[in-house]
């Protein structure tokens with residue numbers, strides 16, 4: 127059973143963080159803006175914090191975990207689709223041929239996401255995600271995906287919540303994919319999870335209302351989609367925003383445009399031993415334009431290897 | 447200054463309600479589902495309440511208040527649009543010719559909404575709504591619109607919040623129109639306000655991020671749009687839903703489809719003296735199919751004249 131943020135005891139603060147500049151900056155910011163005597167005091171209603179998910183709250187290598195879900199789902203669905211064994215991109219999935227799969231490019235990947243995520247009701251999809259997340263394991267770490275969350279970030283979420291910040295996830299990942307498990311794992315309510323979504327359709331048959339998920343993107347909650355998602359779902363600019371890649375730059379700029387004092391944080395994946403080390407040249411979580419702007423504007427960059435005592439909840443004493 | 451829900455003192459419960467069946471049903475439900483010993487106990491995270499706005503939390507006659515905003519805005523913009531004085535539907539607005547305006551039909555009204563609500567940034571629109579709501583008065587009641595809110599419903603919102611329900615507005619009205627004032631007036635946080643919306647576009651010029659409101663509907667949060675909005679923004683079915691018209695029927699059915707015990711409430715406008723009396727034949731707030739289903743399924747129907755001691759906050763002792 128993974129340590130979840132709800133199990134983080136009150137008052138332990140950011141105990142998995144080394145006593146480094148990033149931790150000090152976070153604590154100084156929170157103390158300043160929650161102090162009613164401070165000229166930078168922020169009222170509780172304005173204490174909005176937005177966190178990216180993939181690469182910021184949990185790992186995202188060798189590919190987004192949601193994509194492993196899509197692949198597992200395609201395999202499970204293949205019984206009902208005998209034609210898939212000769213048809214790309216399904217064939218590549220069924221044959222575990224990652225090279226052939228990557229050769230399908232973005233269109234092929236989108237096709238897999240559509241086939242695995244749409245054409246069913248929201249209630250059905252919820253059940254499928256719940257089943258998967260409670261049984262699936264990461265291919266190389268060999269652990270449930272919910273154990274590959276960053277303990278120091280769970281502590282940060284909790285620390286902000288304890289200071290009356292309202293914490294949201296704003297992720298390029300699918301909102302219907304995150305909601306079934308993220309509430310429990312991160313301690314962030316379902317309605318505070320913003321993500322990419324498909325168009326839906328309401329149906330009322332035999333007195334039973336249902337919502338069908340349609341194979342058409344509604345919100346692509348990445349890059350410029352992040353401030354759009356924030357405006358749409360939250361309705362005010364954040365005062366705290368955290369991400370790990372160029373896809374978060376627009377969100378961090380949106381926080382930076384807040385007339386109130388704001389905090390911009392980037393997580394830099396520097397730990398090839400305990401996690402993965404990647405940045406400017408990685409296809410997943412490219413971190414180049416964001417890195418340059420963060421340096422220029424003096425935003426906080428967390429160096430995972432240097433700043434964090436542990437990465438995952440069970441890295442510490444309580445190994446499984 | 448209107449009484450807002452935040453000024454409702456703790457513990458006064460539903461004091462503007464007569465001791466009638468609707469009040470008793472509400473209190474019995476809340477006591478049952480918040481009692482951990484009850485078989486119908488509902489955990490806090492599942493205590494989602496959704497309220498329609500127009501006709502449920504404030505009045506909506508002789509037309510939706512947002513439409514008065516649109517008309518005032520068209521008039522204010524007309525200086526920069528000399529061509530409008532000869533062009534419908536603007537001409538009708540500028541000449542205060544309601545008959546000619548109504549003759550423009552839905553297309554004409556939509557045109558007015560588009561012209562008054564889009565083509566500017568979200569920050570600009572926020573300022574315009576704030577200015578309007580703090581100065582405009584209802585044409586016949588001659589009071590600020592924020593005083594035409596239903597005191598018994600403010601008390602109900604507060605009562606639910608005190609019992610750890612998370613209360614949302616789910617309105618056919620515009621979300622960007624409600625958010626600037628509804629938080630303060632109703633005591634419901636901005637991010638818990640769901641409404642109709644326009645598509646938007648992110649721009650980044652001279653280092654300044656902005657969101658432009660485009661003249662294209664994104665979510666029409668009425669009828670079947672309400673469960674869709676609820677799924678999208680909240681991510682779980684409500685256990686308490688309140689509305690006043692056929693446009694809320696799909697939302698009430700969505701609550702009714704919750705596997706947990708749920709409460710469905712309709713406000714019936716029966717008080718032609720203190721407010722307005724209308725239902726099945728009214729163009730605004732048509733209440734016919736919803737009425738029939740409510741009777742058939744034993745949902746609670748609040749009779750405003752019979753059930754409420756006062757309608758508006760200042761109906762009581764503290765008149766202005």
Ligand SMILES: [Ca+2]
Nearest residue numbers: 178180181371
């Ligand atoms: Ca990311």
Ligand SMILES: [Ca+2]
Nearest residue numbers: 498500501691
């Ligand atoms: Ca209504």
